[in-house]
Amino acid sequence: MITLDHLTKRYGATTAVDDLTVQIEPGRVTGFLGPNGAGKSTTMRMILGLDRPTSGTATIDGRPYASLQRPLREVGALLDAKAVHPGRRLRTHLLAMARSNSIPVARVDEVLERVGLAGVSRRRAGSLSLGMSQRLGIAGVLLGDPRVMLFDEPVNGLDPDGVMWIRKLLRSLAAEGRTVLVSSHLMSEMQQTADHLVVLGRGRLLADSPMADFVAGHGSLEEAYFRLTAGSVEYTGSEVA
């Protein structure tokens, strides 16, 4: 379980995350939605102790991330699939992660197999397509077999097979009782994957509700989402005639 308690992050005059209080429960896929700049990624970074909250706290099963002794065994996170040293081979990248948390080497090959990269494990990370990078990032999440998992835009760049694969993967991980938080801008995909939704707009909590309740009365998740976030979109292009 992830607990955010009055979590706030300010950068000078801008407030990226504004007094966010919410619990991400285990055993279900929680979709994390919101327009660009709504504060989803910042929130994830604060959960992982990468960014320091201006005020408030983010804890995992009651403990801040920085106090976890072998964090990869408790929390797995895919923030940016391309954030890998481009010259390092896939297997070595995972090996270095595994060593840091005393995870057996055999587990590296296991997760490479699971995400479908076993055959290219000697390739350098810089040579991967975005879709393959996402699979590498997912391998990193699975590495420590953690109870809590965060995925920031994991579907981007995946082919249709990959999209379906990750949908099934996320659902099975939640079914195993794990806490699964996934951000995405792909509404139709999210509608098929998530059980519960947390929606941010301009750093504030707009909704925290089961998928069914959220969509009720609207044609689709997309429609319900547009209705809710209409006032919170910061970056808009000009209208197309």
Next chain:
Amino acid sequence: MLIPFLATIASEWTKLWSVRSTWWCLIGAAALMALYSVPLGFDAADPNPNLSRADQLLHVEDVATAGLLFTQFALIALALLTVTAEYASGSMRTTLQCEPRRGRVLVAKLLVVEVVALVSGALLAVLGAGLGYLAAGDYGVFDVSSVATVAGKVSVYMGVVVALAIGLAVALRSTAGALVVAFLALFLLPMVLMMSGMDLMTDVSYYLPGTAGTEYLGIGIATLFGLDDGLPYDATGGLGLFAAWSVVTLLAGYVVFRRRDA
């Protein structure tokens, strides 16, 4: 607490040797050393009829420090890339997910780089002396204990200079930024200030890391400019001042590393 820390060191060791830049930096250091030591050797092998044989003998321990003013930058690049390459790719976030205690990450990176710097520093000196000896032919003098002494000094020098580099890297996060500051502090700034001819500038230059470090190595920048008379410390003092710069830079880097968002 010790076991997670050892795990972090193991992880950093794996990362260091799994990128090509590490190897290129080491090859570059060896190539630069060869570039300086071989011509010095050949030069000695070409007798000057106006000098006595004893005056022309090349004591190769002197060759071991030749060109270190430049060669050191290969190891500085190796050291700072362990930090700045992670910021450039974004993988510093992965590193900090693996070990959120940033002090431990910094110390692990430092220890791993220190091992490389201390070993390769000594090997570089021996390589320079060896190549100089081979190139000098009959005029080369290879005194094992003198060469070993110099190898030890170069090793210590490299150990101190990579600590400075890591400190700069965590403070500045960018490869170019850290490299430029290292170049200024170790090389350009002491020279420019000494060339200015102004007393105040010269006094300032005495306290810069480049002046202190090279004084310890016996290839003093101040000596190069004929200003070593005014130097307020000897070789040992030079090492102390040089090491103090590294410690202060590392501490400043640590403060930035701890405080700033990753």
